[in-house]
Amino acid sequence: MIRHTVVFTLKDQKTPLEAPDFFAAALKLAAIPGVQNFECLRQVGKKNKFDFGLSMEFASAALYETYNNHPDHVQFVQQYWLNEVDDFLEIDYEPLI
Amino acid sequence: MIRHTVVFTLKDQKTPLEAPDFFAAALKLAAIPGVQNFECLRQVGKKNKFDFGLSMEFASAALYETYNNHPDHVQFVQQYWLNEVDDFLEIDYEPLI
Numbered sequence: 001m002i003r004h005t006v007v008f009t010l011k012d013q014k015t016p017l018e019a020p021d022f023f024a025a026a027l028k029l030a031a032i033p034g035v036q037n038f039e040c041l042r043q044v045g046k047k048n049k050f051d052f053g054l055s056m057e058f059a060s061a062a063l064y065e066t067y068n069n070h071p072d073h074v075q076f077v078q079q080y081w082l083n084e085v086d087d088f089l090e091i092d093y094e095p096l097i
Numbered sequence: 098m099i100r101h102t103v104v105f106t107l108k109d110q111k112t113p114l115e116a117p118d119f120f121a122a123a124l125k126l127a128a129i130p131g132v133q134n135f136e137c138l139r140q141v142g143k144k145n146k147f148d149f150g151l152s153m154e155f156a157s158a159a160l161y162e163t164y165n166n167h168p169d170h171v172q173f174v175q176q177y178w179l180n181e182v183d184d185f186l187e188i189d190y191e192p193l194i
Contacts, residue, residue, distance in 0.1 A: 002141065003138075004142075007188050016193055016194065023193070023194060027194065039190075039192065039193075040192075040193040040194045041100075041190040041191065041192060041193050042190065042191050042192070042193045043188060043189065043190060044099065044189050044190065044191050045101075045187050045188055045189030047186075047187045048186055048187065048188060050188070052193065053188070053190050053193075055190075089144070089145055089186075090142050090144040090145065091104050091140060091142055091145060091147070091150070091188075092140065092141050092142035093136075093138040093139065093140060093141065093150050093152075094138065094139050094141050095136065095137075095138060095139070096113055096120070096136075096137040096138050096139045096149065096150075097113065097120060097124065097137045
């Protein structure tokens, strides 16, 4: 299992109601083949600057790669991510123990 | 639900076999009341500098606070975290949608 996460801030938007199109588009990523346990998250910790998160899981590196190259993901990045995200950090996990 | 995560590097230790006491102690955090879905993780992404992660969930902010103040957590921080962790970032999530 690979858990792909990204924590991020949006340009001038602090609530999901201020960016409804962005989150509606993000939710559609869940339908890409291989995506499991897709989550839209609010970052609530006080020890970093980020406001939101996305998390999803893949059964294999090959399915993760399929997602990365899927036209719906590529379109989301081009149409929404590059235009609306201010800063972000990608963190990917596998089980350790 | 609150998901508390921390991504980190260890001083001069790049594999769990090099820090067996640290991870054995970390696993005991799972027994603190209120801790759900505790995970020891390897950070495998290429876009940040961190090597490991811990993730756990709490049903409420009160249970998260209980964990933070629990003597077993305080002892873990004093005995292992402060001595062995090189750098870290805490990220806490709640469901957004």
